[in-house]
Amino acid sequence: xxxxxxxxxxxxxxxxxxxxxxxxxxxxxxxxxxxxxxxxxxxxxxxxxxxxxxxxxxxxxxxxxxxxxxxxxxxxxxxxxxxxxxxxxxxxxxxxxxxxxxxxxxxxxxxxxxxxxxxxxxxxxxxxxxxxxxxxxxxxxxxxxxxxxxxxxxxxxxxxxxxxxxxxxxxxxxxxxxxxxxxxxxxxxxxxxxxxxxxxxxxxxxxxxxxxxxxxxxxxxxxxxxxxxxxxxxxxxxxxxxxxxxxxxxxxxxxxxxxxxxxxxxxxx
Amino acid sequence: xxxxxxxxxxxxxxxxxxxxxxxxxxxxxxxxxxxxxxxxxxxxxxxxxxxxxxxxxxxxxxxxxxxxxxxxxxxxxxxxxxxxxxxxxxxxxxxxxxxxxxxxxxxxxxxxxxxxxxxxxxxxxxxxxxxxxxxxxxxxxxxxxxxxxxxxxxxxxxxxxxxxxxxxxxxxxxxxxxxxxxxxxxxxxxxxxxxxxxxxxxxxxxxxxxxxxxxxxxxxxxxxxxxxxxxxxxxxxxxxxxxxxxxxxxxxxxxxxxxxxxxxxxxxxxxxxxxxxxxxxxxxxxx
Numbered sequence: 001x002x003x004x005x006x007x008x009x010x011x012x013x014x015x016x017x018x019x020x021x022x023x024x025x026x027x028x029x030x031x032x033x034x035x036x037x038x039x040x041x042x043x044x045x046x047x048x049x050x051x052x053x054x055x056x057x058x059x060x061x062x063x064x065x066x067x068x069x070x071x072x073x074x075x076x077x078x079x080x081x082x083x084x085x086x087x088x089x090x091x092x093x094x095x096x097x098x099x100x101x102x103x104x105x106x107x108x109x110x111x112x113x114x115x116x117x118x119x120x121x122x123x124x125x126x127x128x129x130x131x132x133x134x135x136x137x138x139x140x141x142x143x144x145x146x147x148x149x150x151x152x153x154x155x156x157x158x159x160x161x162x163x164x165x166x167x168x169x170x171x172x173x174x175x176x177x178x179x180x181x182x183x184x185x186x187x188x189x190x191x192x193x194x195x196x197x198x199x200x201x202x203x204x205x206x207x208x209x210x211x212x213x214x215x216x217x218x219x220x221x222x223x224x225x226x227x228x229x230x231x232x233x234x235x236x237x238x239x240x241x242x243x244x245x246x247x248x249x250x251x252x253x254x255x256x257x258x259x260x261x262x263x264x265x266x267x268x269x
Numbered sequence: 270x271x272x273x274x275x276x277x278x279x280x281x282x283x284x285x286x287x288x289x290x291x292x293x294x295x296x297x298x299x300x301x302x303x304x305x306x307x308x309x310x311x312x313x314x315x316x317x318x319x320x321x322x323x324x325x326x327x328x329x330x331x332x333x334x335x336x337x338x339x340x341x342x343x344x345x346x347x348x349x350x351x352x353x354x355x356x357x358x359x360x361x362x363x364x365x366x367x368x369x370x371x372x373x374x375x376x377x378x379x380x381x382x383x384x385x386x387x388x389x390x391x392x393x394x395x396x397x398x399x400x401x402x403x404x405x406x407x408x409x410x411x412x413x414x415x416x417x418x419x420x421x422x423x424x425x426x427x428x429x430x431x432x433x434x435x436x437x438x439x440x441x442x443x444x445x446x447x448x449x450x451x452x453x454x455x456x457x458x459x460x461x462x463x464x465x466x467x468x469x470x471x472x473x474x475x476x477x478x479x480x481x482x483x484x485x486x487x488x489x490x491x492x493x494x495x496x497x498x499x500x501x502x503x504x505x506x507x508x509x510x511x512x513x514x515x516x517x518x519x520x521x522x523x524x525x526x527x528x529x530x531x532x533x534x535x536x537x538x539x540x541x542x543x544x545x546x547x548x549x550x551x552x553x554x555x556x
Contacts, residue, residue, distance in 0.1 A: 107284050107291070110534050110541070112496025114414065115514065119292070119530050122518035123299040205413045212415035213503055213515060231419050232504070247416060254411040 008259035015253055019066035026059030031220040041242070048242045051230060055220075061246050064222035068204055069253070071138040076199035078142030080149060080192055084185065087150030091157025092176075092184050101154055108147040114209055116144055121215045133218035137210060141203045149195035156191050160184050194261075201257040208250060224250050273549055277542040281535075288534045289527075293335040296523040338527075347528045352520035357528045360513060368509035371501065372494045375432025379490065382433065383441035391448045391475075392467055402441070410438035415500035428505040435497035436490055443486045447479040454478060481548035488544030492537040 018025070038054035040046060048057035090101030108116065117140060124136050160166060161184075169179055204224065210216035211225010212232070219226065227246035234243065313321075341348065347357035386402045393399075409417070414435045421431035451457060457474050495511075502511035510529060517525040 103284075103287075106280075107288050107534075110284060110288070110492070110538050111530065112492050112499075112533065112537065114496040114499050115530070115533055118499065118514060118518040119526055120295065122521050122526055123295045123523060125300050126519070126521060201411075205411075208413035209415045209500060212413065212419070213500060213518075215518060225413075228413065228416060228419075231416065231423075234419075234423060237420070237423050247412075250413070251408070251411045255407065258407060258411065 004259050008256035011252060011256045012260070015065060015249065015256075016069055019062055019069055022059070022062035022066055026056065026062050028056065028059060030060045030063040030222050031055065032059075041240070048245055049240070052233070057227075057242070057245075060222040060227060061249065064224055064227045064246065065249060065253075067134060067217065067221065068207060068224045068250075071134065072141075072200050072203040072207065073196075075138040075142035075145065075203045076196050078139070079145035079199050079203075080196045082143065082146035083149035083153050083195060084188060084192055086146065087153035088157045088185060088188055089180065090150075091154035092161055092180050094158060094161055098154055098158060101150065105147045105151045105154075108144070109151075113206065117141070117206060117210060118213065118215055120144060121210065126215075128218065130218045130221035133216070134221060134223070137207060137216050137223075138203075141206055145199055145203060145206075149191075149199070152195065153188055153191055156188055157184060160187055197257070197261050201254045201261075204250065204254055204257075270546075270550065270553070274546055277546060281538045281542055284538055285531060285535055289339070289531050290335055292527040292530045293338060294331055296527050297331050297334055299521070299523055342528075348524045350517070350522055350525040352517065352522040352525070357525050360525070361510065361528065361532060364509050364513050367507060368495075368498055368502070368511060371429050371432055371498055371507065371509060371511075372491070374427075374429035375436060375497065375501075376487075376490060376494050378430060378433025379436035379440050379494070380487070382437050383444050387441055387445040387448050388471065390445060391452045402445070406438040406441040409434050410442075414497050415504060418501040418504040421501070422505055428501045428507050431501045431505070432494055432497045435501075436493050439493055440486060440490050444479075444483060447482050447486075448475065451475045451478040477551075481551050484544045484548040484551070485541075488541040491540035495533055495537060 032055065034040075034046070034050055034054040034056065036054070037046070037050050039052050040050045040054075042049045046056050046058060048061060051057055051060070086101055087105075090097045111119075120140055121136070124140075128136065166179065166183060169183055174183075207216055207223060208225045208228055211223055211227075212229050214229070216225040217223040224246055228250070230243050231247070234240065237244075310318075338348070345358060347361070349355065350357055350360055353360060383406075386406070390399050390402045417431045417434055418428070421428060452475065454474075457470060457478075460470050460474055498509060498511035499515055500511075501507065502509045503515040506512075510532070514526060514529045514533075516522070517529065
């Protein structure tokens with residue numbers, strides 16, 4: 001398991017490194033159109049061919065990977081912070097607050113995740129600039145993805161509330177705010193780390209789903225979702241196999257995240 | 270037991286009302302709520318335009334907007350779809366059977382596959398076989414649901430199989446853990462050592478232990494299957510509730526989406542509450 005975890009981390013670092021060097025590896029950028037060669041197959045000039053409007057697919061994969069891989073952790077950070085704030089605080093305060101937080105998470109969890117995403121995404125304007133669409137898509141993931149984590153954190157904070165050190169600190173006159181930030185929150189760190197790492201692959205997959213359904217990142221900005229949308233035009237799997245490169249890359253990255261996660265779980269046990 | 274059912278019923282009604290209210294807030298405050306293209310129709314008289322404007326103004330108060338929507342819904346009027354121009358109630362009625370078939374067939378496939386693999390892995394206890402089943406389920410876990418839907422179109426296989434394969438890894442992971450734990454219980458190890466047949470062990474000892482928890486997973490899997498129905502119906506061209514929700518999202522048909530949201534919330538809550546009540550009954554019967 002240790003070797004698998006090391007390999008997974010190495011793969012993730014490699015993919016992140018390559019995507020961050022997109023400016024050097026594909027200096028022409030993701031939006032440049034090669035109008036003489038639209039829909040071309042792989043060649044020395046275009047390693048993964050070009051898309052239907054002549055953009056270099058290799059460049060788009062690099063930039064798309066960069067967007068998905070940088071913004072999914074950012075969204076995970078937002079959702080973990082919200083989960084800590086809502087779940088942790090509600091658990092620490094207990095009573096009615098904890099019950100209200102649980103009712104709220106129950107409500108969010110009663111809707112299928114993808115359904116919740118498309119419902120809230122539909123309430124936002126759809127015809128927005130590509131940059132705004134990226135911000136909207138990943139913000140949505142961050143702002144809606146906190147519920148299950150909040151549930152776990154609320155339960156952990158509820159048990160911490162009864163811990164001896166918390167009672168002692170309270171008896172010594174430590175204020176609630178200080179008690180929460182200085183004593184309770186640091187003890188929730190393992191749960192927070194786990195939730196952060198769990199959220200990243202989940203958000204990568206969610207963005208891909210939204211992108212394929214046409215509700216994700218807007219053109220011409222690439223992301224794994226918008227790159228996978230190309231598969232819609234295929235007639236057979238063997239027809240243009242290079243179009244599957246973004247899918248293979250996504251599967252490799254998500255698998256690597258899962259391997260790192262399961263190794264962490266194993267270590268925790 | 271009746272108390273438990275009543276508690277679930279009350280929680281269900283409260284959640285539906287709260288969910289409906291939040292969706293109504295979403296609809297009311299979504300950009301473009303106040304805009305009605307009829308207001309720029311040159312064929313309409315100024316009185317008609319004023320009446321349309323007044324009707325919109327009356328909906329500014331969110332509580333009035335929500336109570337009016339509830340009142341209409343109580344009388345069977347779920348409003349009219351903005352994008353499709355048809356009554357929402359008839360759209361939902363027409364499309365529900367297909368989604369139900371898709372979801373239930375998908376659930377049957379996923380549960381059949383997951384239980385077969387989890388049981389065989391628990392029986393054999395071969396590390397290589399365990400790794401193989403985990404790798405298979407892990408592969409499906411790492412693919413976006415929409416890609417599985419697209420592949421089902423490419424390979425010309427049923428949408429229900431795609432739903433099944435989307436739900437399968439989640440069900441497998443939980444059922445493998447639950448069955449693994451049940452098989453490591455001392456009385457089951459003793460039963461195996463005494464040479465009881467595997468089927469007898471499964472039905473007499475393992476299912477009673479893992480059954481109630483598997484039922485809870487079954488409740489959750491309904492929600493996952495409904496979520497999976499969206500990309501599958503949208504990309505496979507199946508005219509069900511998932512496709513309707515997707516079309517409503519693309520067209521920003523928020524009233525239609527609000528009704529579908531309430532319907533989906535109701536179904537998933539019913540599934541979860543049902544699973545919980547049956548699980549409790551089984552545990553009570555066992556005790």
